[in-house]
Amino acid sequence: MFKNLIIYRIAATWVADFGALEAALAKSPFAECGPTQERSAGWGPPRGEEHGALAENIGGQWIFRFMTEAKMMPASVLNRRVNEKAAHIEATEGRKPGKKEKKDLKDEAKLDLLPMAFTKQGAMWVWLDPKARILVLDTGSQARADEVVSALVEGLTGFALALLDTQTSAQAAMAHWLTTQEPPAGFSIDRECELKAADDSKAVVRYGRHPLDIAEVRQHIEHGKLPTRLALTWDGRVSFVLTEGLQLRKVAMLDAVMVGQSQGDGGFDADVAITTGELSKLIPNLTEALGGEGRTGLDQKLPASLET
Structure with a gap:
């Protein structure tokens, strides 16, 4: 649960109402693609139960799930069908289809093939903390995140948000940490890094499973x-990869998180409680390490409940 994080700050003007969220999600439930439908998207039950609730409130943390399904249609297969249609016109009418007609033939071919196409489903965890006023999406794709954000903004009255911003850019901070080998308090530098040239060469150097406290990295x-x-690793509890765009990738709970957890505490509720419990501490700690929040245009400071 939550392997990649894109984090948003929610405007103070939005009134958090779990019932309103449930009603909004219910207007756009996920349904599998129809025979001639190329793509489908909507909200699915977080617990995976058929006809289950579309949002869960676990310890004050709101969890829901955005699902997509797309028909897989290889370009080579589509082009072959278009060429077959074009060849039929040439053979029966003695002419070659023009550019506009070729486009129409492509649309026809797609409709022919869609009922037979394989489908691929995807799902994204969404976590909303109404008290801390943050929204976290489990994706590394900004385009996918934008789709979910648009759906929420359209469905929830007064809902406004902006990507989390910090006073110090993630890139500048990472460069400082690597140069000085002095990560911020509570964090440690691990063994993975990517460096990219800012000039036209776009040269890239990657280190994997390699010590980073070496002169070569500083050079x-x-x-x-x-x-x-x-x-990076935070507090010996959560490891992750920080990106220049302030996204968190490869998020993993470490063994220390599970110490003291009862053997019988597994399941969806426990996963949510553990994950949100750790991340609700990590996010403000990382924000503080980056100089505190910058201006998001929402005119909202980090809530006292998340200050460290």
Whole structure:
């Protein structure tokens, strides 16, 4: 649960109402693609139960799930069907289809093939903390995140949000940490990093499973390469890769998180409680390490409940 994080700050003007959220999600439930439907998207039950609730409130943390399904249609298969249709016209009418007609033939071919196409489903966890006023999406794709954000903004009255911003950019901070080998309090630098040149060469250097406290890394930074990814561990409890765009990738709960957890506490509710419990501490700690929140345009400071 939550392997990649894109984090948003929710405007203070939005009135948090779980019932209103449930009603909004119910207007756009996920349904599998119809025979001639190329793509479908909507909200699915977080617990995976058929006809289950579309949102769960677990310890004050709201969890829901955005689902998609798309028909898989290889371009080679589609082009072959278009060529077959074009060849039929040429053979029966003695002419070659023009550019506009070729486009129409492509649309016809797609409708012919859609009922036979394989489907691929995807799902994204969504976590809303109404008290801390943050929204977290489990994706590394900004395009996918934008689709979910648009759906929520359209469905929830007064809902406004902006990507989490910090006073110090993630890239500048990562460069400083690598150069000084002094990560912020509570964090440690792990063994994965990517450095990219800012000039036209776009040269990239990647380190994997490699110590980063070496002169070579500092030299790359001194020569103009800047970190775009850096593996970190927070408090010995959560490991992740921080990106230049302030996304968290490869998020993993470490063994220390499970210490003291009862053997019989597994299941959806426990996973949510553990994950949100750790991340609700990590996010403000990381924000503080990056100089505190910047201006999001929402005119809202980090709530006292999340200050460290």
